[in-house]
Amino acid sequence: MSNQSQWKTSTGFILASAGSAIGLGAMWKFPYMAGIYGGGAFLFLFLIFTIFVGLPLLIMEFTVGIMGRTYTTRIYSKLTGKKWLNIIGWNGNLAVFILFGFYSVIGGWIVIYIGNVFLQLLSVEHTSLTQIKFEKIISNPWLTVLGQGIFILLTMIIVMLGVEKGLEKASKIMMPLLFVFLIIVVAKSLTLDGALEGVRYILQPRIEDISVKGVLFALGQSFFTLSLGTTGMITYASYAPKEMTIKSSAISIVIMNILVSVLAGLAIFPALKTFGYAPQEGPGLLFKVLPLVFNQMGFGIVFYLIFLILFLFAALTSSISLLELNVSNFTKNDNTKRKAISVIASILVFIISIPATLSFSSLSGIKFGAGTIFDNMDFIVSNILMPLGALGTTLVVGQLLDKQALKESFGKDKFKLFVPWYILIKYMMPIIIILVFIVQLF
Ligand code: TRP
Numbered sequence: 001m002s003n004q005s006q007w008k009t010s011t012g013f014i015l016a017s018a019g020s021a022i023g024l025g026a027m028w029k030f031p032y033m034a035g036i037y038g039g040g041a042f043l044f045l046f047l048i049f050t051i052f053v054g055l056p057l058l059i060m061e062f063t064v065g066i067m068g069r070t071y072t073t074r075i076y077s078k079l080t081g082k083k084w085l086n087i088i089g090w091n092g093n094l095a096v097f098i099l100f101g102f103y104s105v106i107g108g109w110i111v112i113y114i115g116n117v118f119l120q121l122l123s124v125e126h127t128s129l130t131q132i133k134f135e136k137i138i139s140n141p142w143l144t145v146l147g148q149g150i151f152i153l154l155t156m157i158i159v160m161l162g163v164e165k166g167l168e169k170a171s172k173i174m175m176p177l178l179f180v181f182l183i184i185v186v187a188k189s190l191t192l193d194g195a196l197e198g199v200r201y202i203l204q205p206r207i208e209d210i211s212v213k214g215v216l217f218a219l220g221q222s223f224f225t226l227s228l229g230t231t232g233m234i235t236y237a238s239y240a241p242k243e244m245t246i247k248s249s250a251i252s253i254v255i256m257n258i259l260v261s262v263l264a265g266l267a268i269f270p271a272l273k274t275f276g277y278a279p280q281e282g283p284g285l286l287f288k289v290l291p292l293v294f295n296q297m298g299f300g301i302v303f304y305l306i307f308l309i310l311f312l313f314a315a316l317t318s319s320i321s322l323l324e325l326n327v328s329n330f331t332k333n334d335n336t337k338r339k340a341i342s343v344i345a346s347i348l349v350f351i352i353s354i355p356a357t358l359s360f361s362s363l364s365g366i367k368f369g370a371g372t373i374f375d376n377m378d379f380i381v382s383n384i385l386m387p388l389g390a391l392g393t394t395l396v397v398g399q400l401l402d403k404q405a406l407k408e409s410f411g412k413d414k415f416k417l418f419v420p421w422y423i424l425i426k427y428m429m430p431i432i433i434i435l436v437f438i439v440q441l442f
Contacts, residue, residue, distance in 0.1 A: 010244040017236040018253050019171045023318030024106050025225035026260040028286050031268045035279035038209030039201040045218035054222040055254050056424050057390050062246040065237025066409045072231035073329045080400045088392035092231030093329050095385035100322040101352040102377045108148030110312045117305045129295040134288045141361040148357050155319040156346040160339050178310040185267040189293050194273030202265040220382035225257045229389030246411050391433040398426030
């Protein structure tokens with residue numbers, strides 16, 4: 001995503017924006033959130049929000065990017081003539097900065113697991129994945145800070161060298177491969193004892209499991225997986241090719257995100273009974289359960305290693321775009337400062353990410369607001385800054401932008417979707433988001 005770049009084709013654009021949007025949100029965060037907030041009930045709410053709130057907002061962000069065609073701390077003033085509205089862009093910038101801070105914690109765990117599995121493979125006696133104990137690994141403050149540092153460093157090097165394009169090309173192979181691996185894990189999981197119970201848990205919505213918190217977190221999850229309100233998707237669209245079709249691109253991203261989320265759920269929940277875990281394990285859920293499932297397969301350790309590398313890849317295609325967003329808002333198309341700003345931003349992210357990592361070890365006792373420091377960083381981003389950013393953009397689009405110009409950027413409209421979409425964005429979305437905010441306060 002270098003500044004001058006424009007993808008030549010719609011497919012290139014979809015690949016890049018899907019790579020950015022699909023990451024830890026669908027694979028790691030969805031299952032653990034669903035485990036805490038009612039399984040099928042959470043999935044049901046998540047689907048409703050993703051389709052009826054997330055999709056129209058994603059289409060809105062793409063439309064704004066195509067109309068504005070510049071970086072997001074300038075795009076709002078360029079479109080409206082009001083300089084102070086750039087604050088929406090800065091809100092997004094702050095969101096991705098904090099987001100990268102806690103994203104790198106999980107990225108760091110993947111790095112450590114890769115190192116661990118690799119060592120297991122090398123040693124002759126210990127070829128069982130049961131040796132990998134989540135608690136033991138994650139409670140080691142030095143190790144986790146190191147893992148996270150490596151994750152941030154990898155991201156920084158890619159952004160500094162400007163080789164994201166190469167990565168996007170690689171994602172053509174890596175992402176489908178990850179998908180195949182997920183299906184293999186699901187297939188294995190489904191054969192385990194008590195699998196049906198897990199399938200029911202995640203697929204069957206039970207009304208009595210719906211809670212106010214579940215509703216709030218399901219909406220936050222939709223924002224998180226679709227990168228809404230962080231201006232990330234606006235940025236991607238601002239580089240998009242002329243002929244790109246906003247609606248079909250948005251729909252593909254939504255479908256892929258839902259598919260990966262459901263598959264991740266189906267990989268994990270059916271296995272819980274066999275391995276004696278409860279759905280409410282929290283952020284460690286995927287890391288605790290999947291090694292045990294792989295362990296049941298022939299060559300499980302090799303498969304698990306490949307899976308982890310693909311998983312790391314998916315996390316990196318998201319984290320580079322998180323860092324890139326911060327960098328491009330400060331370089332403002334002047335690439336001479338690119339290297340220096342990449343390094344400074346990465347160091348700052350590393351500093352704020354340390355308390356997030358330590359939330360799982362030495363600082364685990366510190367709890368306030370939404371929970372640990374890690375939980376609070378996630379809450380501030382997913383439940384406050386992202387909805388705020390989206391609210392700001394809906395207000396700009398609904399109240400300040402010219403309807404006709406919007407219609408042009410919306411593109412060909414075979415199914416006459418513009419008018420209902422516009423009504424939704426102008427009247428309904430602001431009310432929904434503000435309502436959720438009010439509920440959140442109590
Ligand atoms: N959607 C990403 C995920 O699911 C996380 C994310 C949110 C993001 N906002 C972003 C990634 C902006 C890149 C840019 O993992």
